[in-house]
Amino acid sequence: MITRADVEQAARRISGLTRITPVLESDPKVFPGPVWFKCEYMQHTGTFKARGALNRVLAARERGELKPDVGIVVASGGNAGLANAYAAAQLGVPAAVFVPAAAPAVKVRKLKAIGAAVVQGGAEYAEAYQAAVKHARETGAVYCHAYDQPEIAAGAGTVGLELLDQVGGLDTVLVAVGGGGLMAGIAAAVEGRAKVVAVEPETAPTLHSALAAGAPVDVPVSGVAADSLGARRIGDIGFSVAVRAGVESVLVSDADIIEARQKLWEDYRIIVEHGAAAGYAALTSGAYLPGVGERVAVILCGANTDPATLT
Incomplete structure (x- = not known):
């Protein structure tokens, strides 16, 4: 809420x-x-989506949750990935973006151009999401949901x-x-x-x-x-x-x-x-x-x- x-x-x-x-x-x-x-x-x-991404990453930094060497992770086939990669770049931290194998090539190119590490795999968003959550758990990266976070x-x-x-x-x-x-x-x-x-x-x-x-x-x-x-x-x-x-x-x-x-x-x-x-x-x-x-x-x-x- x-x-x-x-x-x-x-x-x-x-x-x-x-x-x-x-x-x-x-x-x-x-x-x-x-x-x-x-x-x-x-x-x-x-x-x-750049608005929410910046708010999420800045708030995480305020709380001391954002690790400069690990950064953030997001699962997104497109716009949320671009926005969170952009937010990470503004703060100078890494961004890992997990996308389905069928993610549009133009958006994958944009993600890489921003500087994100793009991991493609799985047929649907749900598989990318599971992989991103696992990455956050194992590395301490700040997880940025595509839409369902305050x-x-x-x-x-x-x-x-x-x-x-x-x-x-x-x-x-x-x-x-x-x-x-x-x-x-x-x-x-x-x-x-x-x-x-x-x-x-x-x-x-x-x-x-x-x-x-x-x-x-x-x-x-x-x-x-x-x-x-x-x-x-x-x-x-x-x-x-x-x-x-x-x-x-x-x-x-x-x-x-x-x-x-x-x-x-x-x-x-x-x-x-x-x-x-x-x-x-x-x-x-x-x-x-x-x-x-x-x-x-x-x-x-x-x-x-x-x-x-x-x-």
Whole structure:
């Protein structure tokens, strides 16, 4: 469980190390009320995850847990690995990143370029996770979870604090959900000030299924956004904050996501990965229908994609 106080502490801790990403207002009269894009895809390493990674590693150093010769370890097929490798590089400590054998080559190259030691093996994220936990246990490296750690989620939530400063009187925040770290952080940051709507692919409905079941449950994962929204279950932090804050969940199809991503390119020349387009897909598909005058923000959370897939 995290609160706004945790997010505020994270903001102080990472101040000056992350970018204050811009907000762009959408074209007028397209929706019943104003819509803003929070352009977090412009953050270091191309996703919001740099915020949580820096908060986690800095907090570990404050507690004396970070060993300069050992550093950190993370299991990630992509964005979390990039973010934590970046955070480690900023602090001058080693980073070991365990990834599935099928991890995208472009992301593996980026990891190595940042200076991370990349260990590939296993068919799925779960195997990389087990290997990373073993590495942490044997070496004393600080383990950085992709989404389900308080400092990771609180750091991600600083997006929400920035957004409130940039857009006054906000009613609703649409945010894509995989493991739920970003959603949890933002929901904690804006709790009592705006509602949060979680947007999930129909092919990976982690929060939607957990809310229906009353607890986190495993779900089958597939679809165009699986590389970034491909967690098999919502994290405990994400679920607990969603229940406490009354987070709604809506589902979008792969076709909706593809169309929204294309529209962001055609209308605004914004290039994001499929997972990051999910929030906008809720608006363009009608999965979420804002009321007249409702002030809505969409978190565009990542841009690690191949532009050649846009037309």
